[in-house]
Amino acid sequence: MLSADLVLRGGSVVTMDAAGTVLPEADVAVADGAIVAVGAALEAEAARVLDVRGCAVTPGFVNAHTHQCLLRGTKEDRPLETWLDELCFPMEHALQPSHTVAAAQMNQIEMIRSGTTTFVDMYRHLSDIAPIVDRSGLRAVLAPQIMDVGNGRGETWEEAEDFVRAWAGQHPRIDAWVGPHAPYTVHAEGYLRARRLADEVGTRVMTHLCETRFEVEEVTRREGVGPVEWLDRLGVLDGLLGAHGVWLSDDDRERLARRGASIVHNPSSNMKLASGVAEVGKAKEAGVAVGLGTDSVLSNNNLDMIEEARLASFLQKVTLGDATALPAAEALRLATMGGAEAIGMADRIGSIEVGKRADLVVISLEAAHMWPVFIGEQTNIVEQIVYSASAADVRHTIVDGVPLMLDRELLTLDEAEASEAVRRAAADLIGTLPPTTPYQ
Ligand SMILES: [Zn+2]
Numbered sequence: 001m002l003s004a005d006l007v008l009r010g011g012s013v014v015t016m017d018a019a020g021t022v023l024p025e026a027d028v029a030v031a032d033g034a035i036v037a038v039g040a041a042l043e044a045e046a047a048r049v050l051d052v053r054g055c056a057v058t059p060g061f062v063n064a065h066t067h068q069c070l071l072r073g074t075k076e077d078r079p080l081e082t083w084l085d086e087l088c089f090p091m092e093h094a095l096q097p098s099h100t101v102a103a104a105q106m107n108q109i110e111m112i113r114s115g116t117t118t119f120v121d122m123y124r125h126l127s128d129i130a131p132i133v134d135r136s137g138l139r140a141v142l143a144p145q146i147m148d149v150g151n152g153r154g155e156t157w158e159e160a161e162d163f164v165r166a167w168a169g170q171h172p173r174i175d176a177w178v179g180p181h182a183p184y185t186v187h188a189e190g191y192l193r194a195r196r197l198a199d200e201v202g203t204r205v206m207t208h209l210c211e212t213r214f215e216v217e218e219v220t221r222r223e224g225v226g227p228v229e230w231l232d233r234l235g236v237l238d239g240l241l242g243a244h245g246v247w248l249s250d251d252d253r254e255r256l257a258r259r260g261a262s263i264v265h266n267p268s269s270n271m272k273l274a275s276g277v278a279e280v281g282k283a284k285e286a287g288v289a290v291g292l293g294t295d296s297v298l299s300n301n302n303l304d305m306i307e308e309a310r311l312a313s314f315l316q317k318v319t320l321g322d323a324t325a326l327p328a329a330e331a332l333r334l335a336t337m338g339g340a341e342a343i344g345m346a347d348r349i350g351s352i353e354v355g356k357r358a359d360l361v362v363i364s365l366e367a368a369h370m371w372p373v374f375i376g377e378q379t380n381i382v383e384q385i386v387y388s389a390s391a392a393d394v395r396h397t398i399v400d401g402v403p404l405m406l407d408r409e410l411l412t413l414d415e416a417e418a419s420e421a422v423r424r425a426a427a428d429l430i431g432t433l434p435p436t437t438p439y440q
Contacts (some may be wrong), residue, residue: 048358099428146190147181178205257286359400
């Protein structure tokens with residue numbers, strides 16, 4: 001008899017292992033935060049047993065690119081450069097820790113409620129945010145966002161370095177990377193400094209990369225080569241996590257693969273800001289690890305990874321004129337194992353396999369919009385999750401074997417307290433923005 005801390009009984013287990021195994025009516029046993037057994041009718045006794053019949057059990061979602069922002073639904077319908085100038089940069093210039101702390105609570109509540117268990121955040125005031133992640137129970141990579149150019153510069157290099165040194169590799173669920181913002185806002189010296197710091201503390205660098213045509217043209221005008229080749233020449237491409245990767249050439253993809261760099265696809269943000277369509281298939285064929293991200297609530301506007309997987313699939317289909325492009329299983333893979341690979345955690349998270357951390361999501365299949373469900377040979381569970389489910393179908397969210405939400409009840413963060421903090425912080429922050437003028 002296996003002794004476990006937690007057993008999930010009788011769910012359809014979507015393992016996301018290499019073979020894409022879906023186990024009908026199986027159990028998942030967890031001990032010391034790790035998955036210790038997966039299979040039908042496990043002989044196990046546990047302190048807590050969750051009956052998850054009628055549900056799917058999937059690996060927790062990995063949101064590989066986001067920023068914990070506050071002012072959702074403000075200064076909408078602008079192209080990226082105008083949006084940065086009218087909203088992001090003035091807002092970031094005025095941003096205080098109290099604003100970011102409120103945003104972090106709001107963002108993390110939404111992530112837990114929609115089944116994200118790991119997120120990669122590149123933003124501000126992370127010394128104040130890391131304790132919230134400690135409390136929420138989520139797994140996170142936090143990178144202080146640094147800029148040389150623009151009104152909303154972020155913290156100083158000294159503050160960023162202090163944070164990275166204090167948090168990189170020091171917490172079981174929280175890691176710290178270095179986050180130079182983008183090739184059009186950070187000079188060569190900034191990227192070199194990021195590389196030196198990352199090498200010194202043994203961590204990684206993330207940046208926005210080839211997000212817009214403007215960025216590629218601007219860097220090419222300034223440097224004589226595009227952003228990827230420029231960063232390669234600077235020696236900062238090794239192990240880099242590049243958000244977006246919309247405007248990549250074949251040569252760029254080969255360089256990224258050669259340097260072990262990864263890309264995060266952000267379909268909602270790319271559509272909303274009219275940035276373009278990332279060629280996900282070509283990146284994967286070139287050997288580049290590809291994850292999936294929501295980007296921030298400013299450019300999405302939610303943090304729902306189920307919707308993001310669905311839109312990733314639909315965007316490839318309509319762009320390529322090919323309904324077989326990025327099928328459901330591949331879209332779900334982007335949201336789980338793909339993200340784990342992109343952020344170098346594939347040995348710990350991203351699939352339901354013995355030995356991995358118990359980052360698990362239980363998704364109800366019982367609502368009418370999920371009917372009919374087939375299990376066994378004809379199983380359509382992966383398709384139902386990607387194409388039919390919504391965030392509200394997530395019933396339980398578990399990280400390291402610890403439930404953060406059970407039966408839709410949040411266990412680690414206080415929604416009423418967060419709501420009040422967001423109301424106050426947002427009213428304060430919006431008052432600092434320049435007046436809205438209709439965008440021409
Ligand atoms: Zn971003």
